[in-house]
Amino acid sequence: MNKVKLNYITKRLIFERKQLIDLLPEKFKKQFEEQSYIAGGCIYSIYQCQEPKDYDFFLKDESFVRELREHFLDESGYHGKEISGGVYRGYPLTITENAISIGKYQIITRWIGQPEEVVKEFDFKHLQFYHAGNEIETVTQFDFLDSKELKYNEDRARDICGSVFRSSKFVARGMKISQKEMAKMLLRLQKVGFSDKEVETLIACKEKSETDHFGS
Known part of the structure; x- marks a missing residue:
């Protein structure tokens, strides 16, 4: 510090x-x-x-x-x-x-x-x-x-799908994320499931141009 x-x-x-x-x-x-x-x-x-x-x-x-x-x-x-x-x-x-x-x-x-x-x-x-x-x-x-290592907050109770999206934004800025931290996010997502808003976001991303980045 x-x-x-x-x-x-x-x-x-x-x-x-x-x-x-x-x-x-x-x-x-x-x-x-x-x-x-x-x-x-x-x-x-x-x-x-x-x-x-x-x-x-x-x-x-x-x-x-x-x-x-x-x-x-x-x-x-x-x-x-x-x-x-x-x-x-x-x-x-x-x-x-x-x-x-x-x-x-x-x-x-x-x-x-x-x-x-x-x-x-x-x-x-x-x-x-x-x-x-x-x-x-x-x-x-x-x-x-x-x-420079992304560390997921496992106590987070909301918007898990958004966390996955944001991780690519931070990686683009020079940070790194390990398989362990990504696994934490995916397991948390499995536990809480998708919200209706998250499903809408995923569908919208699926329909984006192939040139659009995952975190945009």
Whole structure:
């Protein structure tokens, strides 16, 4: 664990949080600052000296999530069955079942709760880090920030099919996954079965062009 890198990540995430808060309406700013935390892949990316593609913000209160969602739906230029959006203060705005995306900032609306509750269910160990106050915290071990090996979180209770899909994305970024870790995912999938949404996703992937990558 490199403490210099962790200090840099903390400063970077404080900056990114401020950037997003500045984009929010005044009535939401204080509550967002108190209720939000950053978690997931952006922490690992910065630690590995890679620029994050996006920043995932999570919230602790479901009623506040509903308020934000209603506000940004009202701001949307178009409304679709699964996706709404448009342009918000010069940034692309996209609203789905899972998140409100404003440029590179994603406010996750599907998973809500305290950091420890939410992060412990992330599917890979290198993602199980979060920033909620003044430092980077984790529900696993800090050694996973240094690792290039994908390690599956067997306690994950949701979206197992999605984990299989995401593994190819991480491999494309230079990580490795062993047969043992892949077996863990497949055995977990056997145990919980496919959800209706996962079946829809698999059918959609089957119908994609042969040039499309598995994890796209």
